[in-house]
Amino acid sequence: MIKAIPGWTLSGGLRGVRRCVGERSMSEFVFRTAEHAELYSKFRPSPPTELLHRIVSCASSRESLLDVGCGSGQCTELMAEHFKRVVGCDNSRAQIEQAEARRTEKKLLNVEYKLSSVGNMIFGAGSFDVITASQCVHWFDVGEFYSEAHRVLRKNGLLAMFGYCVPLPVSGVSEIDSAIETRIMRLYRSDLGPFWETDRSLIDSCYRTLRKPGRGFEPLLQELAIHQKRPTDLDGYIQYLATWSSFQKFKKKNPDADLLGELKSDLRNLLRDVRGLGSDKDINLYMDTNFFLHIYKKRDPV
Structure with a gap:
């Protein structure tokens, strides 16, 4: 779990820029560029099989x-292998x-x-059985999102929201890995802290502090620690950090x-x-990523 730095909060530094959290920020700042989209495609973590199976097993259709x-x-x-029709949307x-x-x-x-x-x-x-939202809900006006999700979901449909905390490279030597984490948290909080457009405490809390859907949905499942370790090298990890909107x-x-x-x-x-x-590509590591998942079931009436 990420440790807090006394006297400093991301939310406190972001009050002046949260005028339209999410969608406007996503397109207005960096997500619209082809260069950033290509970095996303190459280096962003994909959710582990265990997380996907949680969602699929909860779906009634x-x-x-x-x-x-x-x-x-x-x-x-x-x-795509789990559902007959899969649609992705982005602004x-x-x-x-x-x-x-x-x-x-x-x-x-x-x-499509x-x-x-x-x-x-x-x-x-009533167009979809399941709606997924991966590492993005903290960008949204959640009130509007929950209302629209309820509208387009079919009866008993699922809303699955998930994401991940800051991935860390690990060597397997605890003393060194602790020093690595401290250095990366300095980048995350101090160097890039003022450049995050959203309240990162939502991610740091594994969405536990995110506003809940409320009426129209009932909680079905919550998983806060689904770990994924995958091989990487120093160069690959640095390329991942370049996908951060704050760095862009x-x-x-x-x-x-x-x-x-x-x-x-x-x-x-x-x-x-x-x-x-050796070269950066000779420095073999594992990228340790903690994923979290919240699933809600649609219920009527709103």
């Missing part, structure tokens, strides 16, 4: 699924174009992508700064005793 805030489609395409044209390219490459015939906001969806009432915003304001280069150098020095002095 597997006819249709809508993945909102789908980005470049990593989560959307994983549902970033660049992300949708990247998702379409992936769909074409993988020949996913039962997957639509440009749509979540506060005013283009889909008809920082880079735009500070084009000459080499924030990730400095981090890479620090991490390389920390890992020297364990992994030797």
